[in-house]
Amino acid sequence: MSAREFQVVGWDIGGAHLKACLLVDGRVRDVVQWACPLWQGLEHLVAALGQARRRWPQALEAVHAVTMTGEMTDLFPDRQAGVDTLVRTLQAQLPGPLRVYAGPGRWVAPEGAAAHWPLIASANWLATAQHCAAELGTGLLVDIGSTTTDLITFQDGRVQTRSRSDRDRLASGELAYHGAVRTPLCALASRIELQGQALNVMNELFATSADVYRLTGELDAAHDLHPAADGGAKTPHATRQRLARMVGCDVREAGEAQWLAFARAWRSAQVGALAASLQRVLQQAALPAHGLQVVSAGCGDFLVPDLLDTARGPHAPPVRLLRYGQRLARVPGDDPPADGVRAWAQVCAPSVAVAALYDLEHR
Numbered sequence: 001m002s003a004r005e006f007q008v009v010g011w012d013i014g015g016a017h018l019k020a021c022l023l024v025d026g027r028v029r030d031v032v033q034w035a036c037p038l039w040q041g042l043e044h045l046v047a048a049l050g051q052a053r054r055r056w057p058q059a060l061e062a063v064h065a066v067t068m069t070g071e072m073t074d075l076f077p078d079r080q081a082g083v084d085t086l087v088r089t090l091q092a093q094l095p096g097p098l099r100v101y102a103g104p105g106r107w108v109a110p111e112g113a114a115a116h117w118p119l120i121a122s123a124n125w126l127a128t129a130q131h132c133a134a135e136l137g138t139g140l141l142v143d144i145g146s147t148t149t150d151l152i153t154f155q156d157g158r159v160q161t162r163s164r165s166d167r168d169r170l171a172s173g174e175l176a177y178h179g180a181v182r183t184p185l186c187a188l189a190s191r192i193e194l195q196g197q198a199l200n201v202m203n204e205l206f207a208t209s210a211d212v213y214r215l216t217g218e219l220d221a222a223h224d225l226h227p228a229a230d231g232g233a234k235t236p237h238a239t240r241q242r243l244a245r246m247v248g249c250d251v252r253e254a255g256e257a258q259w260l261a262f263a264r265a266w267r268s269a270q271v272g273a274l275a276a277s278l279q280r281v282l283q284q285a286a287l288p289a290h291g292l293q294v295v296s297a298g299c300g301d302f303l304v305p306d307l308l309d310t311a312r313g314p315h316a317p318p319v320r321l322l323r324y325g326q327r328l329a330r331v332p333g334d335d336p337p338a339d340g341v342r343a344w345a346q347v348c349a350p351s352v353a354v355a356a357l358y359d360l361e362h363r
Contacts, residue, residue: 006363007062009052009096010355012124012348013086015039015073016147016182016226018048019348022056023355026363028331030056031344031352035225039073042089049093064094065358067101067124067350069148071117072166080117087113087120101354103164104130105361122166124350125150125175128324129159131353132295134360135328139293140285142278142307143324143349144300146181146223150174151278153285160285173280178270180219180300182226183209185246189269192247194262195254199247205229207242209270213300214239215263223299223347271303275310282311290317297324297349324349330356 010021018036022029032055034048053060071082091098091110099107102119103126113120129141133154143150151174153160161174169175178188186203193199208229213219215236224234232238240259241251243266254262296304301323308319322328325346331338345352 006359007059008355008359009056009059009062009064009094010351010353010358011064011066011068011090012351012354013038013045013066013068013070013090014124014147015070018045018052019351020052021345021348021351021355022059022062023352023359026330026356026359028329028341028345028352028355031329031341031348033223033225033344033348036070037226038070039075041075042085045070045086045089046093049090053093059096060094061096063358063362064090064096064098065101065107065354066090066098067127067354068120069122069124071121079121080114083117083120084114099358101127101357104159107358107361118165123164124354125152125169126159126164127353127357128152128297128349129154131328131356132324133157133159134357136293136295136322138287139295139322140282140287141295141297142301142304143297144274144303144307145179145298146226146300147177147179147183149176149178149274149277149298149300151176151274151281153281153287155285155287172284173277176274176277178274179209180213180298180303181208181210181224183270184229185209185212185243185266188266188273192262192269193265194247194249195258202246202248204245206245209266210234211239211242212263212266212270213302215243215260216267218302220299267303271306271310274303274307278307278311292317292319293322294319295322295324295328297346299347301346324352328352328356 008023012019019033021031036044036048071079076082102108108116129152138155141152163169185207325342329345331341
């Protein structure tokens with residue numbers, strides 16, 4: 001790469017994954033996700049950063065634009081300490097200049113991160129929504145990740161919500177703590193139907209949403225990075241056994257078609273819960289009913305069409321559904337490698353967004 005090229009690496013430091021995007025002259029060259037169980041120790045973040053340095057040795061001196069949610073993990077005594085520790089860890093591991101996203105137009109140097117922690121903590125959703133607003137003007141962002149879902153409206157080039165903290169977004173419905181991989185199934189429903197019988201759900205971590213979408217065939221194996229709830233295999237049989245435990249059964253008590261129907265019942269429960277949050281968000285927004293633009297993102301984006309239908313009802317006008325990785329991530333080329341980068345940009349939207357925002361404001 002020539003010295004004239006402007007390189008930005010966007011980082012999204014989550015509690016379970018590290019996501020990163022390499023941007024060169026405003027174009028997305030590569031996007032990657034690594035498993036990073038931060039609650040188990042900082043060494044997992046350090047190891048993932050080492051993989052990034054080996055993957056992109058040419059970008060070591062790039063500007064590093066950072067956003068995060070990992071400060072929420074129970075590794076840290078509070079969120080301020082989490083923000084400060086994560087920023088200092090990145091500063092020690094990355095040789096290039098580092099800037100931390102603190103909301104629209106605000107970039108904080110590492111030494112100021114602790115003082116500005118309320119603006120930095122869990123702001124990755126805002127970066128994605130701000131990028132959508134800058135590119136599309138008006139619409140709705142639906143980002144269904146491994147652990148959480150963000151439901152954010154934007155209008156006339158600005159993010160609409162006044163919420164900035166997770167607490168406020170939990171109150172408004174803009175943050176739903178539901179995801180397509182790591183959500184315990186007992187969080188989705190208190191009763192569920194198997195073989196025509198409604199059953200109370202066992203409130204134990206016997207299975208997660210990954211088991212549901214692994215069985216329905218909707219979860220990409222590349223996004224299924226964390227151990228199963230029992231630490232066991234991810235085969236169809238082992239997946240059915242975990243689902244069976246949720247209602248006190250063994251896998252032999254039903255056939256494959258019945259376990260698939262059971263998985264779909266859990267899917268419907270999650271779509272229904274997310275739809276309730278989305279209805280609240282849409283009621284508070286003043287978005288146009290006709291021609292609504294909806295941006296989907298995250299490894300659970302396969303749920304978005306059903307989520308929209310459930311939340312908006314059968315007679316709602318059609319929406320214009322746009323995939324973040326295809327519509328907003330500027331990936332050059334139309335060959336299979338470029339399609340692969342777009343697919344990862346879809347999953348890792350905040351890392352792409354924070355890189356793109358820094359590039360737009362500084363190149």
